Amino acid sequence: MDAVNAPTLPAALAETREDFLALGVSDRLQLLLEFSNELPGLPERYRDHPDLFERVIECQSPVFIFVEVADDDTVAMFGTAPPEAPTTRGFASILAQGLSGLSAAEALAVPDDFPQTLGLAEAVSPLRVRGMTGMLARAKRQIRERLAERG
Incomplete structure (x- = not known):
């Protein structure tokens, strides 16, 4: 963990990164698949509103x-990805679990290169890591938009 990113990475994401980096390449892929099974389901209030969700075009x-973003600035991230795309589901799960519960400021402070720090470049294609980077960028943009809507 480098000194530049250490202060801004929230505990849950720092722990996830440490978990990945403690494993060999094949075990990192297995951990990513475990995360795919842990992607939180959508709350009832969003199940019939696919129009609210933004497609992450960086993902295949x-x-x-x-x-x-709640009134107290607490972030909640929700994501959907098909079961037949476990890598992508894993990335969405890592971000949904890692960003949810943070303050807007904490979420916005997550380094843009967080996906590249998980050590997955050897296990999955660069295109897939780029997809997770796109998810994070879109989540941060949505947080900024929600804050701006409140004035």
Whole structure:
């Protein structure tokens, strides 16, 4: 962990990164698949509103995300990805679990290169890592938009 990113990486994401880096390449892929099985389901209020979700076009698979910011600035990230795209589901799960519960400021402070720091470049294609980077960028943009909407 480098000194530049250490202060801004929230505990849950720092722990996830440490978990990945402690493993060999094949075990990192297995951990990513475990995360894919842990992608939180959508709350009832969003199940019938696919129009609220934004497609992450950087992902090869159809991935959609939506971020809400509560009145107390707490972030909640939701995502959908098909079961037949476990890598992408894993990335969405890491971000949904890692960003949800943070303050908007904490989420916005997550380094843009966080996906590249997980040590997955050897296990999955660069295009897939780029997809996770796109998810993070879109989540941060949605947080900024939600804050701006409040004035």
